[in-house]
Amino acid sequence: xxxxxxxxxxxxxxGNFDEVFEFAYTHSYLPLLKQLEKHKKIKFxxxxxxxxxxxxxxxxxxxxxxxxxxxxxxxxEILTSxxxxxxxxxIPHKDVVEQIKYFNDYIYKHFNxxxxxxxxxxxxxxxxxxxxxxxxxxxxxxxxDTIFLQAGLEENxxxxxxxxEKEGRVLKLFPISMKLRYLIPxxxxxxxxxxxxxxxxxxxxxxxxxxxxxxxxGVWPGTHDWxxxxxxxxxxxxxxxxxxxxxxxxxxxxxxxxxxxRVYLPPASYEEMGEWILPPEIGKQYEELKKTTNxxxxxxxxGGYFKNFLRKYPEANLMHKRMLFVSKNVSNNSEAKxxxxxxxxxxxxxxxIFGGLYLPHLREAIYKNLITADDSYGEAKLTSxxxxxxxxxxxxFSNENFFAVIKPKSAAFIELDDRIRKMNILNxxxxxxxxxxxxxAQKSEQKEAKSIHETFHDKEKDLASYLIYDTYERGFGLDxxxxxxxxxxxxxxxxxxxxxxDYTNFEIINKDTMCITFKGRIEKHIEIIGxxxxxxxxTYQGHADLFGIEFSLGVFxxxxxLNGNKSLLETSELNNIRKFTITAESVSPMTFSAxxxxxxxxxxxxxxxxxxxxxxxxxxxFGLLLIFKKLPVLTIAL
Numbered sequence: 001x002x003x004x005x006x007x008x009x010x011x012x013x014x015g016n017f018d019e020v021f022e023f024a025y026t027h028s029y030l031p032l033l034k035q036l037e038k039h040k041k042i043k044f045x046x047x048x049x050x051x052x053x054x055x056x057x058x059x060x061x062x063x064x065x066x067x068x069x070x071x072x073x074x075x076x077e078i079l080t081s082x083x084x085x086x087x088x089x090x091i092p093h094k095d096v097v098e099q100i101k102y103f104n105d106y107i108y109k110h111f112n113x114x115x116x117x118x119x120x121x122x123x124x125x126x127x128x129x130x131x132x133x134x135x136x137x138x139x140x141x142x143x144x145d146t147i148f149l150q151a152g153l154e155e156n157x158x159x160x161x162x163x164x165e166k167e168g169r170v171l172k173l174f175p176i177s178m179k180l181r182y183l184i185p186x187x188x189x190x191x192x193x194x195x196x197x198x199x200x201x202x203x204x205x206x207x208x209x210x211x212x213x214x215x216x217x218g219v220w221p222g223t224h225d226w227x228x229x230x231x232x233x234x235x236x237x238x239x240x241x242x243x244x245x246x247x248x249x250x251x252x253x254x255x256x257x258x259x260x261x262r263v264y265l266p267p268a269s270y271e272e273m274g275e276w277i278l279p280p281e282i283g284k285q286y287e288e289l290k291k292t293t294n295x296x297x298x299x300x301x302x303g304g305y306f307k308n309f310l311r312k313y314p315e316a317n318l319m320h321k322r323m324l325f326v327s328k329n330v331s332n333n334s335e336a337k338x339x340x341x342x343x344x345x346x347x348x349x350x351x352x353i354f355g356g357l358y359l360p361h362l363r364e365a366i367y368k369n370l371i372t373a374d375d376s377y378g379e380a381k382l383t384s385x386x387x388x389x390x391x392x393x394x395x396x397f398s399n400e401n402f403f404a405v406i407k408p409k410s411a412a413f414i415e416l417d418d419r420i421r422k423m424n425i426l427n428x429x430x431x432x433x434x435x436x437x438x439x440x441a442q443k444s445e446q447k448e449a450k451s452i453h454e455t456f457h458d459k460e461k462d463l464a465s466y467l468i469y470d471t472y473e474r475g476f477g478l479d480x481x482x483x484x485x486x487x488x489x490x491x492x493x494x495x496x497x498x499x500x501x502d503y504t505n506f507e508i509i510n511k512d513t514m515c516i517t518f519k520g521r522i523e524k525h526i527e528i529i530g531x532x533x534x535x536x537x538x539t540y541q542g543h544a545d546l547f548g549i550e551f552s553l554g555v556f557x558x559x560x561x562l563n564g565n566k567s568l569l570e571t572s573e574l575n576n577i578r579k580f581t582i583t584a585e586s587v588s589p590m591t592f593s594a595x596x597x598x599x600x601x602x603x604x605x606x607x608x609x610x611x612x613x614x615x616x617x618x619x620x621x622f623g624l625l626l627i628f629k630k631l632p633v634l635t636i637a638l
Contacts, residue, residue: 050083083100148162553621572603
């Protein structure tokens, strides 16, 4: 006999489009549960994230009724998690514990059960999580078997759960079979049955665990037809029932049986995650190494460490540090804490096939929630400390209207949160090379359902023309000494845009109005002005023959327009103006004006990224370059 644990994880992040939720629900979550419910002898485990359950409870309460039914009759085990589906190692200990306890209460209220097991977001493991998980009452979690192999265990001993500890605090770990993750549901049912039979022959009463995303059963390209219309899932469930030597089990029952021993695992996640973390050149080397290595040695080839997404993408790091700032200062108000937790939702903090950093609406939702949670700003404050943890101090300002972070060296803003709009005006993403960009020209024809990791295709044509990479870190108010006036295409490609100015020191004149003077080759003075303190004034003194001020904006809304008639979704150029306004649907206008005439260049920041549906182009904000022949006084009405 072999014991088989079939566990499904369903998740959609806060901020995702309603139609995405609906598509996933109708194509995967509901049909999956309906078919399982019909096969009453099959035990299964299920995890639905907090964001998804909130949406389902409002839009499709019938799902709750169906899930209650299978739980109450003992067919399903519910796994818990942190409420908002954060990467646990990225958020503070207290938030981990409080989120899990909050979600446990939610699950008990709606489904009358107390979860013992936890679905670990993206299976990102660090032993430092053990105290937080045990503090929250968690007895076990599921991790990829590749992590056990990396720790030095052999595959033939992965037949049960293992025990690990931190300072004597014990947590039980179940290995998820990577082989089953790739077989189910992409290969014929017989292949899975053969794999389980071979496992049984090797060791009787072995436990094999499948823990994987529900989206692969209907949301991934081609899978809905394959899994449901062509009958793969029904055939699979029938075979599980028909084979007397396969016993479906709950993991909360397995933890009462003897363990396979004690183990200490390295920080890791599933194998693909380790590859996505790597920078492009190292990623290429990683691929080359795997191509020239026998597959049986793959577990000895480790990818990167998850937290290095914060190094690879500075924008993710800034979002993370904003989250830590809010967590440290959040009040005990329950609504503020819920907003903070929603702002910790994992997807927007990293990038891979399933990571959502490249999706502006997900980043926008994170900032909206974090700004909502930041309810302890009080009177205006201006401090200087290492906000982004790069070894150098930044200037951090907060008042009733704004939260701002300035890099002293460039005298440019790297974050500018508008508390009224509840958005980070600088929610842009730079154009960076990704390892998969080299595959853009490749074409593939997909005739049957395959794992996302086995397919690669473009959603749009001519994507190669958008592969432009930034050679500097963006900001709001980067100052440039220009040799000649660049063209719009020069600016878009990062050519002929002069030299960035650095400033050697700064002086805080007035903390209440964020009045700061930066000194270097020229002098730059920044201050908030106006009756409502909603205007930013930047004054330059000194001399420059041709001077450019570059602004990167991350403000999103339908139909972004420049000066009432030019679409910001295309490159634009305006000559001899003193003022321009940016408008978009559902976004308050922003107006730039100067005491000197200037030339304006603008382009959309466009990136190419991979997703579950393939390679796609996204607008990540807008680049603006104001070109002056005399140093100006510039006013920005926000």
